[in-house]
Amino acid sequence: VTGLFEGNTYEFRVLAENMVGLSKPSPSSDPIKASRPITPPGPPINPKLKDKTKESADLVWTKPLKDGGSPILGYIVECQKTGTTQWNRINKDELIRQCAFRVPGLIEGNEYKFRIKAVNIVGEGEPRELPETVLAKDILAPPEVSLDVTCRDLITVRVGQTIHITGKVKGRPDPEITWSKDGKVLVQEKRVEILHDLPNVELQVKEAKRSDHGKYIIAAKNSCGHAQAFAVVNVLDRPGPCPVRNLKVTDISSDRCTVTWDPPEDDGGCEIQNYILEKCESKRMVWSTYSSSVLTNYAKVTRLIEGNEYIFRVRAENKIGTGPPTETHPIIAKTKYDRPGRPDPPEVTRVSKEEMTVVWNPPEYDGGKSITGYILEKKEKRSLRWVPVTKTPIPERRMKVTNLFPGHEYQFRVSAENEVGLGEPSLPSRPVIAKDPIEPPGPPTNLRVVDSTKTSLTLGWGKPVYDGGAPIIGYVVEMRPKVEGADPEAGWKRCNVAAQVIHTEFTATSLDEKQLYEFRVSAQNQVGLGRPAELKEAVSPKEILEPPEIELDASMRKLVIVRAGCPIRLFAIIRGRPAPKVTWRRMGIDNVIRKGQVDLVDTMAFCVIPNSTRDDSGKYSLTLVNAAGEKAVFVNVRVLDTPGPVSDFKVSDVTKMSCHLSWAPPENDGGSPVTHYILQKREADRKTWATVTAELKKTSFQIANLVPGNEYYFRVTAVNEYGSGVPSDIPKPVLASDPLSEPDPPRKLEVTEITKNSATLGWLPPLRDGGSKIDGYIVSYKEHDQPADRWTEYSVVKDLSIVVAGL
Secondary structure: OOOOOOOOEEOOOOOOEOOOOEOOOOOOOOOEEOOOOOOOOOOOEEEEEEEEOOOOEEEEEEOOOOOOOOOOOEEEEEEEEOOOOOOEEOOOOOOEOOOEEEEOOOOOOOEEEEEEEEEOOOOEOOOEEOOOOEEOOOOOEEEEEEEOHHHOOEEEEEOOOOEEEEEEEEEEOOOEEEEEEOOEEOOOOOOEEEEEEOOEEEEEEOOOOHHHOEEEEEEEEEOOEEEEEEEEEEEEOOOOOOOOEEEEEEOOOOOOEEEEEEOOOOOOOOOOOEEEEEEEEOOOOOEEEEEEEEOOOEEEEOOOOOOOEEEEEEEEEOOOOEOOOEEOOOEEOOOOOOOOOOOOOOEEEOOOOOOEEEEOOOOOOOOOOOOOEEEEEEEEOOOOOOEEOOOOOEOOOEEEEOOOOOOOEEEEEEEEEOOOOEOOOOOOOOOEEOOOOOOOOOOOEEEEEEEEOOOOEEEEEEOOOOOOOOOOOEEEEEEEEOOOOOOOOOOOEEOOOOOOEOOOEEEEOOOOOOOOEEEEEEEEOOOOEOOOEEOOOOEOOOOOOEEEEEEEOHHHHOEEEEEOOOOEEEEEEEEEEOOOEEEEEEOOOOOOOOOOEEEEEOOEEEEEEOOOOHHHOEEEEEEEEEOOEEEEEEEEEEEEOOOOOOEEEEEEOOOOOOEEEEEEOOOOOOOOOOOEEEEEEEEOOOOOOEEEEEEEOOOEEEEOOOOOOOEEEEEEEEEEOOEEOOOEEOOOOEEOOOOOOOOOOOEEEEEEEEOOOEEEEEEEOOOOOOOOOOOOEEEEEOOOOOOOOOOEEEEEEOOOEEEEEOO
16 A cells, blocks of 8 residues: 555555445454654764763764664663774663763773664664774863853942852863952852852852952963963942042131042042032031032132131042041131231339339241230239230330239230231240338328318328338328427327328317317338328318208109009118208108108118008108208109099988989099999998999999888999009998988867866878878977967977877
């Protein structure tokens, strides 16, 4: 059967045919697949030696072109030792599945032949022999090192990432591999991992740091030689860790300066983009950014404040971030000129008790500007405070210092000044005592009479101009009665016999007002008495009269205002000879201050009234009286308090349902106008007051809705800005009733019975009782011929009848 397709499965049947026709088909045959006939496979193709050692050989080949109609199940490798004819199967137990095989168990130095057979389901195919014999020995090859393409130029990573360096290493025998960086051999550690799976090699550096950048070298070495390769790694980080270098501040003036620097040694692996310049005032220590985009390695800083101290700092910045800062030393914004240097200590010459002459030399350094003057200071040796001798600079280098205290020890120092300012002061001079050559003092100055009475004279004088070089320890006062033609040195009597006069004043007592006296005063130091000073003319004691004078403080001249409860303090300075009598009064009914304290201290007169009230407001007078005259002043005082009671409070127009109240404003409004009144009432048999109105502006009010027959009390209180004042009540209760009047006359008076000496009268009550019940009736009589006004009262009765007897 032809025309079949290989790989298809076919079934067959047979039909018989005769003249009549075809028979029925026979049953189908078993299925059969159309395939070629199966034969052993062909020989492998192109067997060759891939590698060898002294003990093994690595063979490779390609599968046969023909598999014999059945898949290749594996391969058989056979070897033949040179010099023999026998082929020995190497893989005795199982077939070789791959097209490669390592033949083990070779003997070094022997030559071998190898052949390979393919095997399918039918059996072994035709062998194919290696074209050359194989000598069992090692192959020697020097090392070869090659890095991957990604590692050949520049490896760039960021800080914190992992550095990967990969490559291949070849060589026979296997070479020894070493990794190094900057001459230091790398070993396996926490961050460094070395992977060798020849020919593949890899170095990993985890969590890279900036210090990991550099040149990495891989070296391979075996018995045949050595080889190496390198990779350059750049780790990107912020500039640093060392900051910018050589930071300097130059060209300093009063308001600007120039800051210069060199780039940092390490730019962080990428180009410096810019620099950040900051400044800080030393006294505030607050940093502020002057510029965050400086492109050069210098910057001109402006708008500084003259005399302030500044610190600058600079940081480099790249695309990764900002590096650490570098700070300058503090600088002061000032001109390039400086203040003068310190002069040498000054010298003191020509010493006296009140004066010294001080001289000095200029400083060696004038600050670049001419010296314009000097400031000379002095202090007592035991004092800490230096005091300038003059208010303005001294142009010369010499100064006469006056007004010194005799006997005190002084030191001096000097400072030079130029246009920039005042320099440092010199060291102090040697201490010098202000004193003269010692001798008796000169006479006291300005001897005069300062006070006088009928029996005394008070003398006053000034210290001598010259104390003789020693302190004045006292004065001697002498006097004598004036005698014409007397010896100038005779008759003098010492007044201060008991003790030395220390002060420059003395009072001579027990004098006769009819006698003239001469006085003289001598100063004394440790050497002795000096020349006396005499009173220009003889004097006699007499009383000095001075009329009283009063000097009021400015606060007393106008109105004195105090709050209630605070004390009133009145005072004045008084003068007069003899001492005047002081009287304080309050102008009013009796001109008497009923409370408070009146006092006199030296020349001050006081009047203090504690816990003031509204009643203390008014005019106060201070009167001084002495033999020379009288003087008075007035002070107006206002005490700010609540108002006093209202005046003239009265009730009128009383009816049984209403009444009318009226009053006058309080005489004392408490120093503030009355704003309104509070009106209250209470029934006489109750104690509680009820408010009728609390905001009454007028001084009268009509009370309504009274209960007829009840008695009422009424109260009015004035109010100002300080509160409610003193209430004012009516003195007696008011009865709610209509007004009372005289009753009408009784009606129908008749004589009901009469006798010779009596008469019986009867009558009816009046029509109106006048608003009150009738208390009684008055019965009067007169004789018929008597005048009309000669009525005689007989009796008062309550009944409506009476018997009049005694007629």
